[in-house]
Amino acid sequence: MLPSKQQASAIMLPSKQQASTIMLPSTQQASSIMLPSKQQASSIMLPSKQQASTIMLPSKQQASTIMLPSKQQASSIMLPSKQQASTIMLPSKQQASTIMLPSKQQASSIMLPSKQQASTIMLPSKQQASTIMLPSKQQASTIMLPSKQQASSIMLPSKQQASTIMLPSKQQASTIMLPSKQQASSIMLPSKQQASTIMLPSKQQASSIMLPSKQQASTIMLPSKQQTSSIMLPSKQHATSESEM
Structure with a gap:
């Protein structure tokens, strides 16, 4: 579903895609979503006033949920191969956040509340059951x-x-x-x-x-x-x- 005032959006769903849900609300600009092969049960929701967001979900992605609320700017989320049951929630007024989850990531939960700026979270390979919570007014944190x-x-x-x-x-x-x-x-x-x-x-x-x-x-x-x-x-x-x- 792509609502009104959508500009320069690119959505690519390769082969063997099953039960994917992508919702892009109003005033969406320059968003790029790429879902490669063997994607199952993925849900992506991008609310209003989203700008220059990049979401890439490579092969063998299962049961991932990504929610980006209003006034999101320049966010980059990359989930490589063999990602399972990951939940990423980015609330309102999020700026310049980078989240990278490499291969063999399981049951990771990342929650970034309101007024988050310049946060960088990197979780390399073989990460299991990690929970990272960053509340409001967080600035320049590196984990x-x-x-x-x-x-x-x-x-x-x-x-x-x-x-x-x-x-x-x-x-x-x-x-x-x-x-x-x-x-x-x-x-x-x-x-x-x-x-x-x-x-x-x-x-x-x-x-x-x-x-x-x-x-x-x-x-x-x-x-x-x-x-x-x-x-x-x-x-x-x-x-x-x-x-x-």
């Missing part, structure tokens, strides 16, 4: 989850600015929660990290946390009004617990 990531949960509440979270390979059961008014925080968790929990409460500024390789069962809690804290835990650290009140 990178490399290969063999399992059961990771990242929650970034309101008024988050310039946060960088990098989780390298073989990361399991990590939980990172950054509450409101977090600024310039950098969290890096290298390879073979297991069962780490990091909680940074409100009014946290310029904190740097680095957990090198072979870190297990570490808990770091930084309460409110914490400034310029630096925590570095080198390799082969076991069962550390740090709390600053």
Whole structure:
């Protein structure tokens, strides 16, 4: 279904396409949707005032749902081969967001609420059961989850600015929660990290946390009004617990 005032839209559905639903509402401009071969049960909904959006769903895509609400600009979503049960929801006033989900992605859920700007989310190969939630007024956040990531949960509440979270390979059961008014925080968790929990409460500024390789069962809690804290835990650290009140 293509409503009124549609301009320069390109929709390509190759061979062996089954049960696909594409809805493009009014005032749609320069949208490009490409669904390659062996696409099944895909649903794509693009509401009003959508501009310059690019959605590419390669081969062997199953049960994917992509919803882009009103006033979406310059968004790019790429879902490569063997993608299953992925859900991507981008609410209103989303600008310059890039979401890339490479091969063998399963059961991933990404939710980006209102007033999201310049966010980059990259989930490489063999990602399973990851949940990423970025609430309102999120700016310049970068989240990178490399290969063999399992059961990771990242929650970034309101008024988050310039946060960088990098989780390298073989990361399991990590939980990172950054509450409101977090600024310039950098969290890096290298390879073979297991069962780490990091909680940074409100009014946290310029904190740097680095957990090198072979870190297990570490808990770091930084309460409110914490400034310029630096925590570095080198390799082969076991069962550390740090709390600053």
